[in-house]
Amino acid sequence: MSTTGPYASKLRTVQSVYERKGQLLQPTVYESEQDSENCQKCPDDEWPNEEKDKCIPRIVEFLSYKKDTIATVFSLVSLISFILTIYITRIFVLFWDTPIVKANNRNLSFILLISLKLSLLFVYLFIGRPVDITCMLRQISFGITFTVALSSVLAKTIMVYIAFKATRPGSYWKKWLGVTLPNSVVLTCSSVQVLTGALWMSVSPPFQEYDRDSYPGMTIIQCNEGSVFAFYFMLGYMGFLAAVSFGLAFMVRTLPDIFNEAKYITFSMLVFCSVWVCAIPAYLSSKGKNTVTVEIFAILASGIGILSCIFFPKCYNILLRPEINNKRQLLEKRY
Template identity: 65%
Template structure:
């Protein structure tokens, strides 16, 4: 019994050389190689000086400029057919959400604080939920526009911007309510992990309420799945301004990125876990931007003859 107690003590205390007394290191310290004194642990987080952070900042700024450029194109060609198609107000909401998603990358860089921990997941969840809600509302409008062309259709009175805008606002507000409940119950906070590594302290964000964290992600995943399924169902409808094919592909990219990231996120630790999150945000947002808006910008800039109702009709007929 005495030998066992001494062995347990050795795991907790440090012994000075040739000394019968032991010194216990503080939580932010660890023993040197000779085990004769305590030295300060190295503090780790995804700082702006890291090479990977420099890459993230460059890509984020570049994509912000690309998004602003596309937004400028849409403003300049506001009255053209391709911009008006499928609710231009939702298109601008989607562009703003994509722009904010690139900007929110900066919340994940630098030393985590209580305020940045709160803003990280809540901002990210709200922005992406609003973006996916806009795509879902666009898809609903495609379905209604086609169904309303049938004689005596009940959906004829719902044609317009009111229904899709209201649907997008309602679906986005649900995520906002989830975030408010999460913050009121147990909000995220800064945490210092002194146990995962012997020689360093990892400064990270603790989600607080695990239920709140997974509720935010779960609702976002639910919206993505519904948007993908509905867009896939209406992708072949013979509508001249049907965006469903582009929405289907964008949701496929979006869902594939986040599903593929889950194993990497669960296996990563420390700053690499944050880097995985930032990578997923950049790739998924880029997928939405490229799948939805690049084809439109190509028609606006390089095929202006198709940027009319007649041009789009003839293009659709050729396809």
């Protein structure tokens, strides 16, 4: 079987893999001269040259700043998005008591911004040579921070619905207004993911793995997820929260409120679900650093999607349309 595919140029000095009776055999290297009866196997981190008279080091592959331009691009996008999130947080702090900021629970907005900041920063855990500690931290940090963000979005959507129902005289929903319900939603939904992550890390945590079988003459340093069930449960749970938020926000997107953000939540959850629905098949069909690239892209795209869909319209109104950011406009256009 000859060496073909995207790594052919790197493996010109690597001999072909021997195949016998459907099984791949470890190539051997001759000790002294060709056709010698005595031969020895190359070490695991080496591979025989074309002449088969000595061992040469295998090519080592992982997503690296030195070799991969895409790693630098991801780093810059993550840094710029993080700075932008800080700037949006500053705007919300400066206009903390204005109607736009107060309309849809400013505490939830603050929690959402913090979780998005962390999720954007945790991208750096995916870049560079993986070791056991980074393999564990990258998945658990990504899962928890995004779950907190999605829980905050779900709580905001629930509060939009309750706020509209509570405007009716004698409404039963008035007792649910306040900070208790949204805080409970965030805490409960996030606790499920935290508990899952704790069990995952204690029973079968991710670890560093050397893949020497996928490509001849190459060692792929990657993270083995440990428990595959825990990994996909984490993704599935986040997908469930996003789907519930999308469905509820879609139902209340047309409520008569000038500061109703349900339509922005609808778009943000649509972006989130679309990104991950496309990313998961690409993740499953890729190997090595391509797998990490797909996951980083999905994290950045979904995080930036939530940030832009929910907060950009608010910042636009706060900074460029200050005339609508007052209580009088809120009362006049509420119905």
